[in-house]
Amino acid sequence: MIARNDVRLGHRSVFQPSEPAFWVFAAFVVYGAVRVSGALADLTTIASSGWALALALVVLYAVPAFVLIYELDLYEREPISMMLGAFAWGAFAATALSLDAAGWNETFAVVVGPDAAARWGPAVVTPLIEEGLKAAGLVLLALVARDEIDDVMDGFVYGAVCGLGFAMIEDVVYFVAAFGGSVADVAEGFAARVLASGLYGHVLYTGLIGMGIGYVVSRREEVPTSRRIPVAIGLAALGLAGHALWNSPFLASLYPDPPIGGADWVRVAVAVGVRGAPLVLVVSVAVTLAHRRERRWLASALTVAARGEALTPEEASVLAAPGGRRRAVAAMRRRAGRRAASLLVRLQREQITLAMLVTHAEDDHDPTVAAQRSRCRSLRLALDAMPGVRRVGTGGARLPGSLVSGG
Amino acid sequence: MSAASDPRARRWAPIVAVVATIAALTVGGRVAATIARDAVPATVGVDGVATIEPPPGWTENVEARRGDGASQRFVLTKGSAIVAVTAVEDAEVAAPTLAARYRLALEERAIHLVWTRLEPVAVGGLPGVRFSYGGLTSRAGDVEGVVTVAVSPGGSGLILDGVAPEGALAAVAGDLAAMAEGAHIG
Numbered sequence: 001m002i003a004r005n006d007v008r009l010g011h012r013s014v015f016q017p018s019e020p021a022f023w024v025f026a027a028f029v030v031y032g033a034v035r036v037s038g039a040l041a042d043l044t045t046i047a048s049s050g051w052a053l054a055l056a057l058v059v060l061y062a063v064p065a066f067v068l069i070y071e072l073d074l075y076e077r078e079p080i081s082m083m084l085g086a087f088a089w090g091a092f093a094a095t096a097l098s099l100d101a102a103g104w105n106e107t108f109a110v111v112v113g114p115d116a117a118a119r120w121g122p123a124v125v126t127p128l129i130e131e132g133l134k135a136a137g138l139v140l141l142a143l144v145a146r147d148e149i150d151d152v153m154d155g156f157v158y159g160a161v162c163g164l165g166f167a168m169i170e171d172v173v174y175f176v177a178a179f180g181g182s183v184a185d186v187a188e189g190f191a192a193r194v195l196a197s198g199l200y201g202h203v204l205y206t207g208l209i210g211m212g213i214g215y216v217v218s219r220r221e222e223v224p225t226s227r228r229i230p231v232a233i234g235l236a237a238l239g240l241a242g243h244a245l246w247n248s249p250f251l252a253s254l255y256p257d258p259p260i261g262g263a264d265w266v267r268v269a270v271a272v273g274v275r276g277a278p279l280v281l282v283v284s285v286a287v288t289l290a291h292r293r294e295r296r297w298l299a300s301a302l303t304v305a306a307r308g309e310a311l312t313p314e315e316a317s318v319l320a321a322p323g324g325r326r327r328a329v330a331a332m333r334r335r336a337g338r339r340a341a342s343l344l345v346r347l348q349r350e351q352i353t354l355a356m357l358v359t360h361a362e363d364d365h366d367p368t369v370a371a372q373r374s375r376c377r378s379l380r381l382a383l384d385a386m387p388g389v390r391r392v393g394t395g396g397a398r399l400p401g402s403l404v405s406g407g
Numbered sequence: 408m409s410a411a412s413d414p415r416a417r418r419w420a421p422i423v424a425v426v427a428t429i430a431a432l433t434v435g436g437r438v439a440a441t442i443a444r445d446a447v448p449a450t451v452g453v454d455g456v457a458t459i460e461p462p463p464g465w466t467e468n469v470e471a472r473r474g475d476g477a478s479q480r481f482v483l484t485k486g487s488a489i490v491a492v493t494a495v496e497d498a499e500v501a502a503p504t505l506a507a508r509y510r511l512a513l514e515e516r517a518i519h520l521v522w523t524r525l526e527p528v529a530v531g532g533l534p535g536v537r538f539s540y541g542g543l544t545s546r547a548g549d550v551e552g553v554v555t556v557a558v559s560p561g562g563s564g565l566i567l568d569g570v571a572p573e574g575a576l577a578a579v580a581g582d583l584a585a586m587a588e589g590a591h592i593g
Binding site for chain 1: 418419421422425426428429432433434435436437438439440441442443444450454
C-alpha cells in the first residue's frame with residue numbers, strides 16, 4: 001500500500017481562511033446562493049413540473065460539460081474545490097449580482113430610448129455586466145490561491161467552469177420564465193438554448209477572459225506588466241465581443257419565425273452555427289496554442305526532473321510525447337492486464353506532479369520533491385512486482401527504446 | 408513605510424479594487440439610472456410621427472394618454488404647468504390649418520377665450536406656427552397658454568399646447584420653447 005502525501009506544491013484548496021480574498025469570495029457566493037435560491041423558488045409557482053424538468057435537463061448538460069472542461073488541462077488537473085468555487089461564483093454570485101446591476105439597462109434605455117434599448121441592450125450592456133462580474137470572481141479566486149493559476153490554460157479552465165455555472169442558472173430561468181414553464185415549453189427551450197447552441201455561450205466568453213487573467217497571473221516573471229495587461233485586455237475584449245455578437249440582432253433573420261417545428265430546427269441549428277462559429281474558432285485556436293505551450297513547458301520540466309529511479313529520461317520523453325502516455329498504458333494493459341495499466345496511469349500522474357514540483361522548488365533537496373521522488377519509486381516497485389510488467393517497464397523506460405511504446 | 412511597500416496594503420489593494428468594480432457594476436447602475444432619469448427624460452410621443460424630449464422636471468401623466476388611429480395625446484406636468492403633446496399621424500393639412508382647428512377645439516372647451524394671431528416659428532427644424540391664448544375654463548379657472556404646431560412634408564403633425572394658471576406660464580416658457588425646438592417630426 002502506498003501512502004498518499006497531501007502536501008503538494010501548487011495544489012491548494014479554495015478554503016484559505018488566512019487569505020482575506022477568501023472571505024470576500026465566500027461572502028459574495030453566500031449572498032448569491034440566498035438570492036438565487038429565492039428567485040428559483042419563485043419559479044416553482046409558475047410551473048413546478050417544468051421547473052423540475054428544467055433543473056434536471058440543465059444538470060444533464062452541466063455534468064458532462066464540467067468533466068470535459070476538467071479534462072482539458074491535460075497535465076495538471078485543477079483542484080476540485082477550486083473548480084467548484086469557480087462554478088459556485090458563476091452560478092450564484094455572478095447571477096445574483098447581475099440581477100442587482102439592472103440599473104445599467106434602465107440607464108441605457110433612458111439614453112437611447114426604449115425601442116433601441118430593447119434591440120441593443122442585450123448586446124451592449126449585458127456582456128459588460130455579466131462578464132465583468134464573472135471576471136471579478138476569477139480575480140478573487142486567483143487572489144485566494146495565486147500559485148494555483150500557473151498557466152493560461154488554467155485560466156481558461158476556471159473561466160469556462162465559472163461560465164458554465166452562470167449558464168446553468170440562466171438556463172433554468174429561461175426555460176421556465178421565458179419559454180412558459182410547461183414540460184413541452186421547457187423541452188423546446190432546452191433544444192433551442194442548449195442542444196442547438198452547445199458550448200458557444202458563457203463557457204467560451206468567460207473562458208477567454210479567464211485566459212487573460214491566467215496570462216497576467218502566470219507570466220509575472222517572464223513578461224513585463226506593460227505587455228501582460230494589453231494581452232489580457234485583448235482576450236477579455238474577444239470574450240465580450242463574442243457575447244455581444246451572440247446577443248445582437250445581427251443575423252436574426254436567419255432564424256425561422258415561430259412557431260418552430262419540424263425542419264425549422266435545421267434552420268435554427270444553421271443560424272446558431274453561423275453566429276457561434278467565429279468564437280468557437282477563436283477559442284479553439286487559443287486553447288490549441290495554450291496546449292502547445294503547456295506541452296513544451298511540461299517537456300522542459302520533465303527533462304529537468306528526470307533523474308534516478310523516480311523518473312528516467314526515457315520515461316520523460318514518453319510522458320512529453322503527444323499520445324505517449326496513452327500508448328504506453330494501452331501496451332501495459334495488453335501485456336500485464338488492467339490493474340497494471342491502472343497503476344501505470346497513477347505512476348505517470350505522480351511523475352508529472354514530480355516535474356511540476358521540481359519547477360516550483362528552489363532545489364532538488366526540497367522535502368516535498370524528495371517525498372514525491374520517494375512516492376514515484378514506491379509506485380514503480382509495486383508495478384514491477386506485478387506479473388508481466390518488467391518486460392515492458394513503465395512506459396518502456398527500463399528497456400531498449402524499441403519497446404518504449406510496447407512495440 | 409509607504410503604501411506601495413506595505414505588505415498589508417499590497418494584499419488588500421487588489422481585493423478593494425475587485426469589490427469597487429462589483430459595486431460600480433451593481434450600485435453604480437442604480438445611481439446612474441437615477442441620474443439619467445433626471446438628466447435625460449424619456450422621449451414623449453410616437454416614434455416616426457412626432458416626439459419631444461422634455462427638459463428636466465417634467466413628468467408624464469401616463470393615465471392621461473389618449474389616442475385613436477389618427478392621433479395620440481400625451482400629457483406632461485411640471486408644478487402647476489401642463490403640456491399636452493399631440494402626435495398626428497396623417498395631418499392632411501398645413502400647420503396653420505391644423506392650428507386653427509386646434510384653437511376651435513380649445514374654444515369649445517372654454518367659457519371664454521382670447522388668442523393672438525399666428526406667428527411663424529421653427530419646430531424641430533421645420534416651419535411651424537404659434538399662437539398664445541388666455542381665458543377662463545370651467546376646470547382650471549383663469550389660464551394662459553401657448554400652442555405650437557408644425558407639419559412635416561410627409562404629413563406628420565405635432566401640436567404642443569402648454570398651459571398654466573394665469574401668471575405662471577412665464578416660468579415654463581423656456582421649457583416650452585426648448586421642447587418645440589428639439590422636437591422630431593416625421
